[in-house]
Amino acid sequence: MKILNFGSCNVDYVYSLDHIVAAGETEATQRMDTFAGGKGLNQSIAIARAGHAVCHVGCIGDGGEFLLALLKENGVDVSFTERVDVKNGHAIIQVSRTGENSIFLYPGSNEVISREQIDRALAACSKGDIVLLQNEINDPAYIVESAYRAGMTVMLNPSPINERIGHIDLHMVSYLVLNEIEAKEITKCQDAQGALSYFKEAFPKLKVMLTLGHKGCVYQDEHGQQFCPIYKVQTVDTTGAGDTFTGYFVEGIAAGRSMDVILKTASCAAAISVTRKGAAPSIPYMDEVTERIAR
Numbered sequence: 191m192k193i194l195n196f197g198s199c200n201v202d203y204v205y206s207l208d209h210i211v212a213a214g215e216t217e218a219t220q221r222m223d224t225f226a227g228g229k230g231l232n233q234s235i236a237i238a239r240a241g242h243a244v245c246h247v248g249c250i251g252d253g254g255e256f257l258l259a260l261l262k263e264n265g266v267d268v269s270f271t272e273r274v275d276v277k278n279g280h281a282i283i284q285v286s287r288t289g290e291n292s293i294f295l296y297p298g299s300n301e302v303i304s305r306e307q308i309d310r311a312l313a314a315c316s317k318g319d320i321v322l323l324q325n326e327i328n329d330p331a332y333i334v335e336s337a338y339r340a341g342m343t344v345m346l347n348p349s350p351i352n353e354r355i356g357h358i359d360l361h362m363v364s365y366l367v368l369n370e371i372e373a374k375e376i377t378k379c380q381d382a383q384g385a386l387s388y389f390k391e392a393f394p395k396l397k398v399m400l401t402l403g404h405k406g407c408v409y410q411d412e413h414g415q416q417f418c419p420i421y422k423v424q425t426v427d428t429t430g431a432g433d434t435f436t437g438y439f440v441e442g443i444a445a446g447r448s449m450d451v452i453l454k455t456a457s458c459a460a461a462i463s464v465t466r467k468g469a470a471p472s473i474p475y476m477d478e479v480t481e482r483i484a485r
């Protein structure tokens with residue numbers, strides 16, 4: 191089973207400071223790092239490090255050459271990732287003393303994926319293959335509809351949440367991987383159980399993977415719900431933890447693992463990632479994850 195991931199590739203400029211700067215405030219940073227990131231790239235690398243082949247579909251702009259090299263180094267197929275003549279997308283990230291973050295994005299190269307590129311990538315796949323996407327590239331509704339019509343399994347991570355997600359028909363989505371903020375925004379329900387009930391009622395066939403931050407995560411399908419607590423760790427930087435979780439979740443589905451194993455593995459991988467700085471550099475390999483679970 192192939193995994194095709196349509197996603198962003200960002201240069202992450204990460205500023206470490208005491209606390210996230212509020213409006214009107216100025217704070218000197220303690221350090222600045224440049225890392226590889228972007229929800230799409232992070233998730234492709236997480237899938238590859240979890241041990242499954244993945245093809246990344248996206249665009250690399252000026253200044254993003256090291257991102258393409260990193261995807262290749264991690265064994266990601268980049269046959270459908272194109273070089274474009276605009277600035278690469280980037281993220282300005284503040285990371286506080288407690289590891290929390292605040293991000294703003296310059297989309298750049300992530301907003302110029304052409305329909306011709308999308309169609310070509312989908313034409314190279316077969317019925318039943320997985321199409322994964324986030325909401326950090328242009329045309330997500332077109333990707334979902336085209337993949338659904340081609341009989342592929344659509345896995346959507348609606349992150350970062352914005353009005354564009356409202357244009358996607360969730361009846362065409364098989365798996366929705368999201369956090370509590372995204373669930374609230376989509377369902378208008380204030381609590382997790384309310385949101386899960388909404389999804390069950392409105393989209394009975396939709397499989398929902400809801401992460402609950404420090405409260406763990408819950409998976410829901412037509413057979414019921416399964417819960418998994420978090421692995422407690424010392425938080426250094428939470429950037430990319432959600433992407434690590436999603437990548438490991440997708441790998442587990444593609445590999446046909448039991449949901450119990452998938453939830454444990456994805457939760458543990460995400461926990462390991464928050465103990466390290468940066469998004470892509472913090473994603474662990476499967477060996478490390480299984481060794482940590484065994485302990």
Ligand code: RIB
Nearest residue numbers: 200227228229281430469
């Ligand atoms: O999810 C983390 C990612 O969000 C960062 O790598 C940053 O690029 C933003 O896209």
